[in-house]
Amino acid sequence: MKSNLRTWLLTVMAGCCGWGAVGQGDAAHEPMPDTWAFTDGLGRQSLSYEEVGGPKADRTLALFYWTWHVSQGHQPPQNNQQVLDAHPEALNDFDHPAWKTGVKNFWDEPIYGYYITNDPWVLRRQGELLANAGVDAIFTDNTNADWTWKNSYDPLFETWLKAMADGVHPPKVSFMLPFGPGGHANSQIKSLYEDIYEPGKYRPLWFMWEGKPMLMAHPDHLKEDNPQEKALRDYFTYRRNYPGYVNPSPQLGNWGWLSTCPQAVYYADEASQAAGRPEQTTVGVAVNHDTVLNWLAAMNGRNIIGRSYTTTGYHREPGAVLHGYNFAEQFDFALKTAPRVIFVTGWNEWIAGRYKEWPEGHKTSVPNAFPDECNDEFSRDLEPSRGALKDHYYYQFVNYVRRYKGVRPVPLASGRKTIDLDGPMAQWEEVGPYFAAYRGNTGWRDADGYATCHYTDFSGRNDIVGAKVARDDSTFYFLVECATDITPHTDPLWMNLYIHCPGDRPGWNSFHYVVNKTAPDATHAIVERFTGTGYESVAVARVPYRRNGRFLTMAIPKSALAMEGEEELDFAWTDHVHDADDSGVRLEDGRWQYRRFSGDLMEFYVSGDVAPGGRFRFRYRVR
Numbered sequence: 001m002k003s004n005l006r007t008w009l010l011t012v013m014a015g016c017c018g019w020g021a022v023g024q025g026d027a028a029h030e031p032m033p034d035t036w037a038f039t040d041g042l043g044r045q046s047l048s049y050e051e052v053g054g055p056k057a058d059r060t061l062a063l064f065y066w067t068w069h070v071s072q073g074h075q076p077p078q079n080n081q082q083v084l085d086a087h088p089e090a091l092n093d094f095d096h097p098a099w100k101t102g103v104k105n106f107w108d109e110p111i112y113g114y115y116i117t118n119d120p121w122v123l124r125r126q127g128e129l130l131a132n133a134g135v136d137a138i139f140t141d142n143t144n145a146d147w148t149w150k151n152s153y154d155p156l157f158e159t160w161l162k163a164m165a166d167g168v169h170p171p172k173v174s175f176m177l178p179f180g181p182g183g184h185a186n187s188q189i190k191s192l193y194e195d196i197y198e199p200g201k202y203r204p205l206w207f208m209w210e211g212k213p214m215l216m217a218h219p220d221h222l223k224e225d226n227p228q229e230k231a232l233r234d235y236f237t238y239r240r241n242y243p244g245y246v247n248p249s250p251q252l253g254n255w256g257w258l259s260t261c262p263q264a265v266y267y268a269d270e271a272s273q274a275a276g277r278p279e280q281t282t283v284g285v286a287v288n289h290d291t292v293l294n295w296l297a298a299m300n301g302r303n304i305i306g307r308s309y310t311t312t313g314y315h316r317e318p319g320a321v322l323h324g325y326n327f328a329e330q331f332d333f334a335l336k337t338a339p340r341v342i343f344v345t346g347w348n349e350w351i352a353g354r355y356k357e358w359p360e361g362h363k364t365s366v367p368n369a370f371p372d373e374c375n376d377e378f379s380r381d382l383e384p385s386r387g388a389l390k391d392h393y394y395y396q397f398v399n400y401v402r403r404y405k406g407v408r409p410v411p412l413a414s415g416r417k418t419i420d421l422d423g424p425m426a427q428w429e430e431v432g433p434y435f436a437a438y439r440g441n442t443g444w445r446d447a448d449g450y451a452t453c454h455y456t457d458f459s460g461r462n463d464i465v466g467a468k469v470a471r472d473d474s475t476f477y478f479l480v481e482c483a484t485d486i487t488p489h490t491d492p493l494w495m496n497l498y499i500h501c502p503g504d505r506p507g508w509n510s511f512h513y514v515v516n517k518t519a520p521d522a523t524h525a526i527v528e529r530f531t532g533t534g535y536e537s538v539a540v541a542r543v544p545y546r547r548n549g550r551f552l553t554m555a556i557p558k559s560a561l562a563m564e565g566e567e568e569l570d571f572a573w574t575d576h577v578h579d580a581d582d583s584g585v586r587l588e589d590g591r592w593q594y595r596r597f598s599g600d601l602m603e604f605y606v607s608g609d610v611a612p613g614g615r616f617r618f619r620y621r622v623r
Contacts, residue, residue: 029167029466031436033132034407036616037500037570039510040395041601042322047402049409056406063130063171063382064257064346065138067152069117073103073451080352081108081375081387091300094356094368104450105352105370107379108387111605114450117152121445121457123159125605126348126383127170128438128613129394131163134401137207138347139176139216139257143241146187148175150195157202164204166440172207176257177217179243185218189232197235209237216241216255239280242266245289245296256282258345258380260289261311261330265337278339283330283400285345285380285393288372290364298358298369299378306377321377322389324396331400342404344397348383349373390602395615413567413622417470419477421546421553428468428479428553435467435618437573437611439483457607458584458592462486462495462575464611469620471567478554480573480611485549489520492595493576493608495552500570500617501561506532509601509615511572513540513561515554520545527560535599570617576608 034055038046083090083098090096106114115122130138140156142148153173160170175192178184196202197213206213214237222229239255247256247264252273256264259282266280267273287305290297297304308320310329334342349372358369373379376389384391411433419427442460449455463483470477478497486495497515505512508530514537518526525545528537541560546553558564578584578594580603585593597603604610612618 029434029436029439031167031438031612032408032411033612033616034134034402034405035410035619036132036612037619038395038398038615038617039500040615041390041392041509044395044399046395047399047407049407052402053406055408056404058340059405060136060341061134061401061404062137062139062341062343063135064176064344064349065140066346066349066351067117067140067149067156068144068147069115069348069350069450070149070151071116071448071450075100075103076452077104077106077114077450079109079387080105080370080373084375090368092367094354096368099354099368105354106350107352107370107373107375107381108385108389110348110350111384111386111391111602113386113455114453115447115455116449117149118155119445119447119449119455120155120159121443121447123156124163124441124443127160127163127168128441129383130171130347131169132613132616133394133398134405135171137172137174139174139343141349142175142177142188143179145178146184146191148188148191148195157205160205161202162440163438166438167436168438170205173202173205174207174214174216176241177215179218179241181218181220183221186221186229189215189217189219189222189236190228193232193235209239212237214239216257239266245287246294255280255341255343257343258282258284258287259330260287260291260305261326262333263330263337265339278337280341280343281334281337281339283327283334283342283344285324285327285382286378287326287380288378293364295362295364296359297364298355298366298371299352299374300368300370301364301366304378307379308377322392324393327393327396328400335400335403344382346380346382349379349381350383352379384602384605386602391605391614410619410621413469413471413620416472417477418472418475419470419553419555421477421544421555425548425551428470431468431470431479433468435469435612437464437466437613439463439465442609458586459576459578459594459607460609461491461591462609464573464575464609467571467573467611467618469569469571471622474558476556476558476561476563476569478556478571480552482550482552486547486552489522489547491576492519492593493578493597494519496574496577497554498572498574498617499561501563502566502568505562506530508532508535508537508599510617515543515556525554527556567622568620570619572610572612572617574604574608574610577603577610578607579603580606
């Protein structure tokens with residue numbers, strides 16, 4: 001009776017909710033990014049439960065985020081790093097002909113192009129990246145005048161609310177207002193309250209602190225004898241944002257946003273200070289601070305705290321900028337301090353404002369000044385770029401967040417089981433774990449960027465939502481699940497399985513084998529081994545697979561992977577990932593086809609679907 005009832009329930013749920021016994025329902029479809037493995041582009045390995053311990057209580061990772069990217073100008077943005085690579089003598093020459101006028105300068109090109117922050121395609125991908133890193137909250141930059149950037153924060157909230165319904169845990173959202181009390185701060189507090197908080201809009205994404213919505217703002221000039229302003233003082237939890245980078249005597253109830261190392265440490269009140277329980281400290285990727293004159297300076301000045309700086313000396317070796325030495329030193333200090341909140345600057349500022357001189361007339365004045373961002377070395381963003389920095393800082397960040405917050409252990413696999421590819425799907429029911437991926441992230445992009453930039457990508461096709469692995473003495477069995485029926489095998493760039501094996505082997509970006517790089521036939525796929533030379537590979541086996549609605553199953557002999565006797569591996573699934581310069585072809589039925597992928601892993605961020613995403617790998621572990 002119990003068995004029949006269970007079968008009936010599964011049948012009902014499969015019909016009504018769109019999932020069956022093999023897949024997972026919404027309640028169980030929880031991706032676990034803190035358990036995912038990776039090897040970054042510099043060979044650094046992901047930290048795991050065995051190295052950082054389990055989740056730690058009362059730890060919040062906050063990140064400075066910019067929503068003021070809006071379409072500006074009539075010419076494409078100028079890439080500072082490209083200019084300075086070609087004309088290093090132009091660094092402090094405002095009149096150098098390499099510099100265009102009337103354009104926006106970027107320190108380098110973002111991975112998503114010169115986007116603006118009302119592009120939901122970008123916002124969704126950012127939400128996933130930040131969720132995968134373990135970011136708990138973002139604070140948007142509202143520090144200028146009374147600009148709240150409503151035209152960006154509305155799409156941000158709306159996109160991330162939709163992402164939550166797809167299993168993503170994006171950061172909560174708050175705002176950093178002007179660095180002082182008065183008119184602009186008061187105006188923004190009122191505006192945000194009336195537009196968001198009073199009507200209860202976007203409530204699941206509010207960042208709460210001490211039981212109230214929080215703002216980094218100065219409420220001091222809100223009047224106690226004005227009922228409306230008094231209500232605003234009481235409605236929010238405030239932390240006054242301190243503007244400077246050197247703060248030897250941090251005031252109680254303040255928070256920082258960027259600091260020289262060792263960073264200022266902030267306490268909520270006298271009791272927490274007496275107990276030695278810090279509330280907040282900052283971590284910066286770089287700091288526009290002159291270490292000799294000990295004052296604010298433009299990023300292209302002298303003695304600036306760049307990405308390769310440490311308090312014991314600058315790293316000058318080739319490629320030093322890739323390694324995040326300042327970021328590491330600051331994060332190491334923050335970890336020793338162990339505050340309740342670490343605030344990281346930052347994610348996506350990108351804009352490199354250019355001035356003839358700045359700060360004008362000051363001892364740290366710099367000609368042809370770029371105050372906040374300049375180039376790869378002198379910039380403070382973590383978001384991946386199209387340039388030399390790629391995604392190196394992102395994965396360095398992920399590991400530091402894991403050290404700060406801890407992680408869950410990797411779920412262990414169920415026992416050995418032989419799968420008959422032509423048998424019923426129900427034989428997968430007791431196979432575990434289920435490796436969940438995010439749903440709903442294969443939408444197409446057709447959006448304006450800065451000025452004349454426009455971006456399209458129509459490669460979203462099979463929406464990969466989860467996977468399983470089974471094993472017996474001789475074979476690994478793989479299952480991948482998509483949200484809807486998987487398209488035919490004749491589609492190009494179709495359903496690739498990437499496998500990472502134990503041991504030191506030649507590979508491509510930590511993967512040693514790939515399936516379906518060579519197009520399969522209706523029943524068999526080709527397993528290829530990477531040679532260690534770029535994306536080159538050689539065929540090693542022809543293996544059976546079956547496409548069954550939204551499921552694809554495959555059997556790969558352990559011998560094909562040189563894994564006789566071994567039972568653990570990492571893997572990832574992709575579909576329709578393509579080269580950036582492959583513009584695609586539109587078919588008569590309205591679908592698009594892209595036909596070429598040459599092995600630039602950065603395309604894992606911007607086309608098709610990738611599970612679990614980027615360089616991350618699902619880890620199949622038996623002990």
